[in-house]
Amino acid sequence: MRQGAPVSSLQINKEEGRVLSTNKIYVPPDGKIGISEMVEDFKNYMPKAGRTKKPVLHISLNPHPDDVLSDSDLANIAREYLNKLGFGEQPYIIYKHTDIERHHIHIVTVNVDEQGKRLNMDFIHRRSKKATTEIEEKYNLRKAERQRLNPDTPLKKVDCNAGDVKRQVANTVKLIMSRYSFQTMGEYNAVLSLYGLTSEETNGRVNGREYHGLVYSVLDENGRKIGNPFKASRLGKFSSLNAVHEKINRSEQNITHEAVAKTRRRVAQSLNESHSKEEFIATLKERNIDLVLRYTDEGRIYGATFIDHDTHTVLNGSRLGREFAANALNERFSGDNEVSRTPDIVEPTNPDNETNQEQQTSTNSAPTQQPQDSGNDYDYSLPGLDLFQLSPTVDADEEDFKRRMKRKKRGQRPKF
Structure with a gap:
């Protein structure tokens, strides 16, 4: 069982999402959660004067597709996981996501108490791994196996019904980034499409700060997006917008x-x-x-x-x-x-x-310092808040980036 990527909480009330359990979060009798009301419930447990800048924790747990688990099993697994991390008494919502055949669990909780004190987040990844290992043994689940990548690792098309999709996406992007040379975002997406993926630039504001990044989506046989996009920050720095632009810049020099x-x-x-x-x-x-x-x-x-x-x-x-x-x-x-x-x-x-x-539309240079995706495995955004929007076109962003880089080369300060 692995930890995976977050999805938009707006999909909780759609056919592919279902609430399994909550704590200190109100759920109407019909099970239809109001997103704004849910956000307010979480805010009630986060003091306005708190010093923790990222109080919201969003985690997904991904059992193997061959593990047959009832909704009750999934809810118990999520609660046990939270208890093992020390979050069992926190406000949280657990919901099952079924947009693809591989059912998985999403957990939204907060990492501060009612006094604004931050909960213990030390060695959180190590503790999370220990917790999932113990749960795998208790419920006789198939163990998550990390694939080791090497220069000879074959590239395979992402299969939503064959294990951890997030891991597949991350491995595919990592191999493409290390193996192929391309000079535009369009060329990058062309090679991604061979392996059932596409990327799109995202723009928005987080806490008043401009956000620019990439999201990756899985494609079906007809080239249509399926499931929910994976933010580059949840895959690794190698998949970020900055990393792709740097790769484009190197490729312009390296393609002979x-x-x-x-x-x-x-x-x-x-x-x-x-x-x-x-x-x-x-x-x-x-x-x-x-x-x-x-x-x-x-x-x-x-x-x-x-x-x-x-x-x-x-x-x-x-x-x-x-x-x-x-x-x-x-x-x-x-x-x-x-x-x-x-x-x-x-x-x-x-x-x-x-x-x-x-x-x-070829990019001339890698961008300088600008807000970008972090390598963190967690999403600290409040559900229901639109942190990014898909850009209407990639070419427009590339052209804007190109103009800013030209201004920089002429000694002007680029406006990010």
């Missing part, structure tokens, strides 16, 4: 002309041998290259990204040349996807001269 040329030759060969889009994609796979296409609602190709698993580079089509950009591929494969044989492509246009929008 030789690597691009190698990918270009193999893509050109595949295109020359193909008479349809499906044949092109299949031929690329034979050469260990994946193609991620993005479509408008009308079915037009507006984005094309090649992921070369030999060179571990992720390249928008326009970086390889006009012949491989989205517009060219859309024109070539439009209609019934059957095309006549075209002359062999010997040497595509130099991508360094391209002015395609996908290249223009």
